[in-house]
Amino acid sequence: MKDLSRALRPHHAARLKLARRFYTGIDNRADPRRLGILLHTATLCSCWMCGNARPYLGPTIAERLHAVKLAEES
Structure with missing residues (x-):
């Protein structure tokens, strides 16, 4: 069976970015840097x-x- 971990990392990154888009109360989609920070560091x-x-x-x-x-x- 093929190892799916290579496909899972981008999938989970996109899923978390979508879930944390309004995490700080504003729309973070416009600022990709801030969205990347929220992806790796969830606590404010x-x-x-x-x-x-x-x-x-x-x-x-x-x-x-x-x-x-x-x-x-x-």
């Missing part, structure tokens, strides 16, 4: 609402429970 910024929550909120509940279990074993 790295603030506490858009970015990874771990630096702002600390470890998750599962990580805290794991740390407690490790402390009890020692």
Whole structure:
């Protein structure tokens, strides 16, 4: 069977560009550079609402429970 990964990359790029066309509230189709940035970087910024929550909120509940279990074993 033929490997379709070469055809899938442009397909997914076009699909994501279409889906993220109005991602910032404006039509990004007119600016191909901005649309390419949205293709590879979906988050608009790295603030506490858009970015990874771990630096702002600390470890998750599962990580805290794991740390407690490790402390009890020692």
